[in-house]
Amino acid sequence: MGGSGSRLSKELLAEYQDLTFLTKQEILLSVHVVLAPHLVDNEQQARSGNEHTGKPIAENTNSSPLSTRAHRRFCELLPQEQRSVEESLLAQVPFEQILSLPELKANPFKERICRVFSTSPTRDSLSFEDFLDLLSVFSDTATPDIKSHYAFRIFDFDDDGTLNREDLSRLVNCLTGEGEDTRLSASEMKQLIDNILEESDIDRDGTINLSEFQHVISRSPDFASSFKIVL
């Protein structure tokens, strides 16, 4: 762990710590996770094996097999690619890799999350810094304000800045899943969206804008604890 820390320069690490809500440990862990993708698969297998037996994995990430293997792999990667650390940090990682992470794999909003945080012009890949942004917003210490801001953007499927009926119905379909028996019928959907708009649309214009969304969220104290992804 100390070795890989020297790969990521101290200034860069301190800068990331200043600009995001993540701790040093979390930043270093995400370096491993994003830039050593093959090991994510192995870790996944190991994890699912452990889950069946109900055994907890080694608690100290500093000594876990992932970080030592990742470190070695990372060292192997770097000289071959002949890229500096900064360049590799700016490399674009395609969505499939990010979506294969165990934390995001089963999430119904995974594509929206990747699209919202992507800064590439084609919006189909994430750089390492985008990934850090993602983790920062979903971390424990992020303020509810920033969480609700990004939640709004994730739920805004057509990216127009408001949640209209179309957005809301797509949202509910994401939440209830793909199965035929779990999808809501058209009349149920209409009743549901009417109820949501009645509760949250303050100025009665048929859409929910950011302020109304944040107002509704501020009344549910559970939001901050459920809008969390920990690596």
Next chain:
Amino acid sequence: MLSDDHVNEIIIEVENVSSGVQSHPSSNQIFQEKVLLDSSINMVSSTSDIDVVDSQTVSKRNDQKGNQVLQFSTSLNESMSQTLHSLECMGIDTPGSSRETVQGQKLIASLIPMTSRDRIKAIRNQPRTMEEKRNLRKIVDKEKSKQTHRILQLNCCVQCLNSISRAYRRSKNSLSEILNSISLWQKTLKIIGGKFGTSVLSYFNFLRWLLKFNIFSFIVNFSFIIIPQFAVAEKNTLQFTGLELFTGVMAKYFRDNFINPHIYSGGITKLIFCWDFTVTHEKAVKLKQKNLSTEIRENLSELRQENAKLTFKQQLTRFSAYVMAWVVSTGVAIACCAAVYYLAEYNLEFLKTHSNPGAVLLLPFVVSCINLAVPCIYSMFRLVERYEMPRHEVYILLIRNIFLKISIIGILCYYWLNNVALSGEECWETLIGQDIYRLLLMDFVFSLADSFLGEFLRRIIGMQLITSLGLPEFDIARNVLELIYAQTLVWIGIFFCPLLPLIQMIMLFIMFYAKNISLMMNFQPPSKAWRASQMMTFFILLLFFPSFTGVLCTLAITIWRLKPSADCGPFRGLPFFIHSIYSWIDTLSTRPGYLWVVWIYRNLIGSVHFFFILTLIVLIITYLYWQITEGRKIMIRLLHEQIINEGKDKMFLIEKLIKLQDMEKKANPSSLVLESREVEQQDALHLGERDGSLDLRFRRSVQEGNPRA
């Protein structure tokens, strides 16, 4: 007010945009107007956003001006980017970069006067990408360095203070880093959260918190009680340190979760917007989706039937069912208490006749059986009573269980303090300590048996025998109550047996693993959404109110009213426990160096006037806060109405505008036919489904846009 200052600035920007638009001759008049109105709408819709945002920021506790400005600029930023986006869609080249920098300059200007720590926090709070945040920081640092040349050398006192605070913060950071790295059970909790969600996770977090508290309490006890007793037989007066520090934590929880006027249920909206992102197991997610769908359907059907009123007869039957259930449950609780009391009384004689060592465990065994069986009886009442909201059911069940447990502890305390303490036995404190220890141990054994055997059996029944039942769900409430019950016993016992926190620590540690294994093997994720934070507030309230204050009362009675045993313990020979403190103060008053302690004791702790004044001050502050809360509720209501009214006004004016435009169109049909077709094409191409929202925004703020533009 903030918005007034910035509305003028918005006006300027609207005019700039319009001039930018007019520089492109290809756009036609109506198009320009639409664009102008569009941008002004976006600008001004952010004004109305600001109003709403402002009322929120005013009510927030840290009313930093910086925060307000930043929130303003974020909403402005949004609307700016939307304007630019919509303008781009209409095929107009915008002088966009100048827009961004004007607004960015405002942000930078607000960041410069802040201290560096606040600045970092403010930048971190911006919903921007990493690159933008980095640039922002660079620019602000550059501007700041330009300015600092003008600032004179700071006072050396201030410099000193700065360096001290910086060193303190650095040490705090490193300490929290170390604590994070040795955080207990991090991975396990993540797996539990991934499979079962935040609600079950809250139970395990509570367990971990209790363990940490017990570790702290043990360290305090050990260092202040055990070590001195080994070294010198000194009187101990510092038992309450741990318990008193707890009050501070309580107060913070109350302030955060109780004196907050916003906590009323959001009903169905909360279900939709609060998806649990911590669930990562694929099967668990599918299950959660299914459960959510069922719950939404149930809620919708409830809402449809809400208006159905019950007949008088139905209401009467329901009311009588409630009353009967309450009478029966209270009766059962009282009967159990009486049984425990008489058994305890008999116990002494029973022990004298039977010399079997296991016989001492009879009383704890009976108490644990009661704690196991009676809650099951209470949950049977569910078949008789019907509640409108399932949440009420959970609360009522909880209240009954709490009443049962607290009354059992109460009756035992009464027995200990009245009978055992006054019975003239030697070392009665040790007897009580031993009793408590046995109770704890038996309770622990029963919990383990329940986890391993009981839940296992329930799973076998659910899966093999009566397959319709399925896997059971983790009953969070019951388990949390058991933890609170055990903790109450520990607190009572600390006075009589100072090593109890150590035992509780070991038991909690084992309990975590037992519950975890049982959870993974025997349970399925919860089907109903569980309001975790409200329930946690309720549990902390429980932990504080009957449990902690009850313990304090018991200990107060012990210390002020009871006579210590003559031969055992550090208080031997004194007429009352409290005399130890009196004699300590007396010894201190003979030494000249410690007279201030004596003064504090005599005038602050010992005098009635001080507590009276303190209570009065606390009552006044509570009243003030209450009035502030009421006032803010009224303000929220008024602002809400204002927003609705403004919406109506705008709708009205928009319709008028559209009528005027139609009249204009009819007046000049020929010259505008070609251009209107262009407009329609571009509308269809670029606005598409956003037409609806644009129209509405169009309608929103024409009133502000027109007279000012």
